[in-house]
Every structure is written in C-alpha cells, then in structure tokens.
Amino acid sequence: xxxxxLATNHxxxxxxxxxxxxxxxxxxxxxxxxxxxxxxxGALVSYFVASxxxxxxxxxxxxxxxEGTTFERSAREFGTSTVSIxxxxxxxxxxxxxxxxALSTAGVQSVTGLWTVAVAFLPQVFVAVxxxxxxxxxxxxxxxxxxxxxxxxxxxxxxxxxxxxxxxxVFVSVLVALAQVRVATSALLVLxxxxxxxxxxxxxxxxxxxLASGTAGLYLLLVEPFAIGDRVRIGDVEGVVQEMDxxxxxxxxxxxxxxxxxxxxxxxGVARVRE
Amino acid sequence: xxxxxxxxxxxxTDVDEVFLFSPGQSLYDAFEDLEETPVVVAPTNDLDxxxxxxxxxxxxxxxxxxxxxxxxxxxAGLTTPGxxxxxxxxxxxxxxxxxxxxxxxxxxxxxxxxxxxxxRAEPAVIRDVFEVAIELGxxxxxxxxVGALFVVGDAGKTMNHSRPLSYNPFEKSHVHVGxxxxxxxxxxxxxxxxxFVISDSGKIVSSYRYLEPAxxxxxxxxGLGARHMAAAAITRDTxxxxxxxxxxxxxxxxxxSGELILKLDxxxx
Numbered sequence: 001x002x003x004x005x006l007a008t009n010h011x012x013x014x015x016x017x018x019x020x021x022x023x024x025x026x027x028x029x030x031x032x033x034x035x036x037x038x039x040x041x042g043a044l045v046s047y048f049v050a051s052x053x054x055x056x057x058x059x060x061x062x063x064x065x066x067e068g069t070t071f072e073r074s075a076r077e078f079g080t081s082t083v084s085i086x087x088x089x090x091x092x093x094x095x096x097x098x099x100x101x102a103l104s105t106a107g108v109q110s111v112t113g114l115w116t117v118a119v120a121f122l123p124q125v126f127v128a129v130x131x132x133x134x135x136x137x138x139x140x141x142x143x144x145x146x147x148x149x150x151x152x153x154x155x156x157x158x159x160x161x162x163x164x165x166x167x168x169x170v171f172v173s174v175l176v177a178l179a180q181v182r183v184a185t186s187a188l189l190v191l192x193x194x195x196x197x198x199x200x201x202x203x204x205x206x207x208x209x210x211l212a213s214g215t216a217g218l219y220l221l222l223v224e225p226f227a228i229g230d231r232v233r234i235g236d237v238e239g240v241v242q243e244m245d246x247x248x249x250x251x252x253x254x255x256x257x258x259x260x261x262x263x264x265x266x267x268x269g270v271a272r273v274r275e
Numbered sequence: 276x277x278x279x280x281x282x283x284x285x286x287x288t289d290v291d292e293v294f295l296f297s298p299g300q301s302l303y304d305a306f307e308d309l310e311e312t313p314v315v316v317a318p319t320n321d322l323d324x325x326x327x328x329x330x331x332x333x334x335x336x337x338x339x340x341x342x343x344x345x346x347x348x349x350x351a352g353l354t355t356p357g358x359x360x361x362x363x364x365x366x367x368x369x370x371x372x373x374x375x376x377x378x379x380x381x382x383x384x385x386x387x388x389x390x391x392x393x394x395r396a397e398p399a400v401i402r403d404v405f406e407v408a409i410e411l412g413x414x415x416x417x418x419x420x421v422g423a424l425f426v427v428g429d430a431g432k433t434m435n436h437s438r439p440l441s442y443n444p445f446e447k448s449h450v451h452v453g454x455x456x457x458x459x460x461x462x463x464x465x466x467x468x469x470x471f472v473i474s475d476s477g478k479i480v481s482s483y484r485y486l487e488p489a490x491x492x493x494x495x496x497x498g499l500g501a502r503h504m505a506a507a508a509i510t511r512d513t514x515x516x517x518x519x520x521x522x523x524x525x526x527x528x529x530x531x532s533g534e535l536i537l538k539l540d541x542x543x544x
Contacts, residue, residue: 224447228472228480229434240431243474252431 035106042098050091057083069140071133082137086130093126121181128177135173139166171195209263210247217246217262226272233271234260286376287361292354294344296364297330298322298371314353316344326353331391331402335543337366337375339387345379346388356381386536390529394516396428400477401516403453405539407461408520408527412541416466422522423465424502426486429514430474436512437484440469444482451477470505470517488512493533506530 057063063083066072072082100119143166150161175192178185203211221244226232230241232251237260239253249265251258293306293313303322306313315324318333328347334340341362348354362375391398404425415421426433444464450457452473461471464482472480488508495507499521506517511533518529520541529537 221449222447227446228430228474228478229432231435240435242429242431243476243478245476 031106035102038098038102038105042095042102045098046091046093046095049094050087053090054083054087057086066137066141068144069137071136071140082133086133089126089129093122096122124180124182128180131173131177131180135170135177139169139173142166142169168195209261212263212266213247213261216266217244217248220244220249220262220265221246226270231273231275233273234264235268238273283374286374289359290361290376291358292348292360294328294341294348294360294362294364296340296344296362296371297369298363302363302371314344314348316340316347326351328353329392329398331398332405332539333544337364337373339537340364341375341377342383342385343387345377345383346385347392349379349384350388350392354379356383386531386534390516390531390536394428394531395514396473396475396516397477400452400473400475401427401518403477404473404518405527405529407452407458408518409539409541409544410458411462411465412520412525412527413544416462420522420525421465421520422502423520424470424486424506425473425518426470426484426506426509426513426515427473427518428475428516430472430478430480432513433472433486433509433515434480434484436488436509437470437472437486439481440467440483440485442483445479446481448479450479452479453477470509495530495535499528503528503530507533507535510534 063081066082075082075085097119143162146165147162171192175185175188178188220226226241228241228244231239232241234249234251237251237253237258239251239256239258241249242252242257243250246262248259248261251260292311293309295303295306295313295315297317298306298313298315300322303313303315303324312325314326314328315322316328316330318330320327320329326348328344328351330340330343334343341364344362345354345360348360349356354360356379358379360377360379362377363371364373364375365371366373391401394401404427408423408425411421411423444467450460452458452461457479461479461482464471467483469483469485471482472484474480486505486509488505489512490504490508493504493508493511495503500523503519503521506519506528507530509515510517510530516529516531518527520527525541527539527541528535
C-alpha cells in the first residue's frame with residue numbers, strides 16, 4: 001500500500017528516538033486499519049448515495065422524460081443510461097471525498113496537499129459535468145419538442161429551428177460549465193454575444209420581409225378574414241384566393257396565379273369583393 | 276419439357292426499351308450494361324436511375340401498371356408510339372417475376388399518368404386522397420359501405436361552384452391530407468353528405484359542400500348516381516380532379532376534365 005509505505009518514510013528519525021519499534025508497528029496497522037475503514041465506509045456511503053440518487057431520479061420520472069434524446073440513446077449504446085451515469089458520478093464524487101479523508105488521516109502529506117485542493121475543486125467539476133449533461137438533455141428535448149410542434153404546422157422551411165434551439169442550449173450550458181471550472185470563457189462569451197447579436201440582426205435585416213409576411217400570415221391564418229374561394233383585392237391584384245400559407249397568399253384571376261406576400265395584406269389592405 | 280427457350284426468345288428479342296417495375300439493385304445493375312439504360316418505374320427512385328417514372332399507386336391490375344409506366348415514359352420522352360417495350364414487373368412476388376412484351380400505342384394515353392403528374396394539385400396530394408378513398412372503400416364507416424367525394428385542386432374555383440350544406444367542420448383549421456390523424460378526420464366526416472374540397476397543396480378547405488356545376492353534356496357510364504355525375508361535372512367546370520367512392524359498388528373512380536379516367540377496386544389493394 002502506497003499510503004503506509006510513504007508514511008514509513010517519515011519514521012526512521014522516530015524509530016531512532018523511540019525506545020521500542022513495537023509501538024510503531026502497533027501504530028502502523030492501526031493507521032492502516034483506520035485508512036481501510038474510512039475507505040470501506042466511503043465505498044458504502046457512495047454506493048448508497050448513488051442508489052439513492054438513482055431511485056430519486058427514477059421516481060422523478062427522468063428516464064421517461066428524456067427517452068429518445070441523443071444523449072440517452074448514446075448512453076444506451078454503451079450499455080448504460082443517463083440516470084445511472086448521473087448516479088454513478090455522484091457516487092464517485094462521494095467516494096473521492098472519503099478517499100482524501102482517508103489519505104489525510106493516514107498522514108500522507110505529499111498527497112493530501114494536492115488532493116485537498118482537488119477535492120475543494122471537485123464540487124465544481126461535478127456541477128460542471130452535471131450542467132453539461134443537463135444541457136445536452138434539455139437541448140435535445142427542447143429540440144425534439146420544437147420539431148414535433150413544427151411538424152404539426154407542416155412548414156418544412158423551419159426545419160433548422162430545432163437544431164438551432166438545441167445547440168444554443170448546449171452552447172450556453174457548456175459556457176456555464178466552463179465558468180464553473182474557472183476556464184477563461186471571455187472569448188466564448190464574445191462569441192455568445194456575437195451569436196445573440198446575429199440572432200437578432202439577421203432576421204432584422206435579411207428576413208425582414210419574410211418575418212413581416214410570416215407574422216401577417218399568422219394573423220391571416222388564425223383569424224381568416226378571407227378564405228380560399230373568396231374574391232379579394234390586395235394592392236392592384238384582384239382574384240379568387242386559391243391557397244394560403246404563412247408567407248404568401250395565392251390569388252388567381254383569368255388563368256394567372258399571383259403570389260402575394262402576406263405583408264402586402266397589411267401594408268396595402270385587403271378588399272373582399274362581393275358580387 | 277416444353278420448348279420454352281424459344282418462347283422466351285420471342286418475347287425478349289428486338290425490343291427498343293426495357294421498363295423495370297420496382298427492380299432491386301442487382302437487377303438494375305444487370306440491365307445497366309445494355310447500350311440503352313432501362314427505365315425504372317417505382318414509387319421512389321431509390322436506385323438513382325437516370326430514367327425514372329414515379330409510380331404513385333401500386334396498381335394491382337398489371338395492365339394499368341404497365342400503361343401507367345409507358346404513359347409516364349411517353350410523357351418524359353423515354354419512349355414513343357410504335358416502339359416495342361419489354362416490361363419486367365412483379366406479379367406474384369415483391370420482386371420482378373414476369374416479362375411482358377408490349378407495343379407502345381398512342382391510345383395508351385388513357386390519362387392515368389396525366390391525372391397524377393399534370394393536374395393542378397401536387398401528385399403526392401392526389402395519391403394521399405386516393406389512399407384515403409381506398410382505405411375508406413375497404414373498411415367503410417363502422418363496417419357499413421360509405422360513399423365519399425373528394426375534389427382536389429383549384430379549390431378557389433371549386434368553392435365558387437359549390438355552396439355549403441351546413442357549417443364547414445374544417446373552417447379555420449389548417450390541416451392537410453396525408454397526416455394520419457387527418458385521415459381519421461376525413462373518414463369520420465365522410466358520413467356527412469356533400470363533397471370534400473382540397474386545395475392544390477393538400478389543405479382541406481371544406482367538407483359538406485354541395486357542388487353546383489353545370490352538368491349538361493357530361494357523359495359518364497350509365498348506372499352511376501348523382502355523386503359521380505357531380506364529380507365528373509365539377510372537373511369540367513374547374514381544373515380540379517375529383518375522386519369518388521361509390522357507396523353501391525364500392526369502387527373508387529377518378530375524373531378529370533369531365534371524363535372518367537381511372538377505376539379501382541379498393542378490395543384489391
């Protein structure tokens with residue numbers, strides 16, 4: 001055992017001073033016993049913490065709610081699951097704390113110095129890992145939810161949205177995790193700011209017309225001031241409405257089908273023509 | 276043993292084109308070495324064939340299927356009337372198990388291909404409506420035979436050639452055919468009288484519509500009732516396609532430009 005071996009290194013001076021080496025010999029196994037005892041207790045406690053967390057997570061319905069996410073699926077591929085990964089992580093964490101306690105009681109100074117720092121740092125690592133895992137799962141889940149929502153709307157052009165939402169959440173969670181372990185995140189924060197800025201600016205500039213048409217279209221679809229089959233006049237186009245979607249309204253007259261952007265319905269107004 | 280080799284030789288020699296119906300990769304590869312690449316006729320172009328005709332319905336009738344493939348081929352300029360075509364197609368199995376020698380004729384332009392490919396509505400929408408009609412014809416409404424009429428495409432004009440019988444159940448709803456839930460809704464609402472109006476992109480505009488086309492001079496087979504008369508007439512007044520399920524004989528019929536184009540027996544699908 002390294003611990004006791006290292007401990008003996010400090011002893012030669014003591015051995016020379018002490019009257020009988022028996023006391024040292026008696027002392028050593030006691031320390032060793034204590035060391036092993038703490039480790040055993042640590043193993044037991046960590047095992048109980050892990051199984052408690054596992055049951056807690058299962059009772060909370062975590063496995064059902066994260067079913068189908070990429071993280072859970074890849075965890076399954078390795079023969080494990082998100083819940084057991086999280087539970088085990090907490091178990092390892094508790095065990096590591098006990099290990100350091102055991103080492104310090106065994107008087108391994110050279111190790112303890114480093115390890116106390118490590119253990120003081122451990123909660124942050126643990127939180128960081130948990131944050132990343134939660135970020136991955138929540139991102140996945142929200143992406144799936146957005147995807148399902150959009151499937152009902154039947155708009156293939158918004159297929160990028162779920163991925164965008166998912167990776168935004170993952171990105172933010174990674175940022176939080178890195179900040180937890182005190183990695184310099186300022187560059188990433190700049191990136192986040194640029195990203196957020198872009199998220200506002202790109203739609204504001206490039207998608208301005210689309211967005212205006214989309215919001216107008218949403219109103220038109222929900223309120224339906226006119227429907228397919230009605231004769232309408234939007235701007236200088238007059239005809240029968242053939243098709244309406246979020247962005248354009250198709251108006252047909254005399255064999256010509258006009259694709260009128262929905263925003264025109266608001267900027268130029270709609271006239272319903274009744275015979 | 277009969278003199279089968281000669282029989283086969285008679286069928287396969289001197290053909291201008293080969294049409295493969297739903298072939299596997301190995302079969303396609305075997306034919307690809309010919310000087311002219313074969314035409315693949317299948318629901319989807321999984322093989323990335325250069326010459327491809329989409330088969331929207333798995334026509335059970337072999338003649339319908341071949342006709343559809345040839346018509347599509349003629350439309351795409353892959354074959355012309357007068358040419359001899361070898362059709363390799365599955366009849367009993369899922370993979371091609373029969374070869375048919377057929378001469379392409381102008382009269383094969385029966386309009387079935389035209390019905391799907393050159394209508395106002397998207398081919399997938401027409402196919403989805405067909406599937407609903409076939410399904411409805413097979414199962415009926417709660418076990419009883421049911422009739423239904425779908426007018427697909429040119430919805431604006433159709434709406435102006437019809438009037439509501441009562442409140443439109445699909446008002447302010449934005450549902451499309453092909454959605455499994457929507458198919459259930461369609462079946463449920465088929466017990467209401469009147470027609471379904473479906474737009475070019477598959478949106479269900481209305482049900483419970485009473486069609487008011489001018490029926491003068493519409494010529495449909497005798498024995499068909501008012502529903503089919505309305506179905507044929509509305510397609511003459513508008514650019515729509517109509518698909519009718521008969522309550523009495525259970526057949527699905529498709530009309531375009533006032534004419535009966537296709538008749539299917541749902542029991543065969």
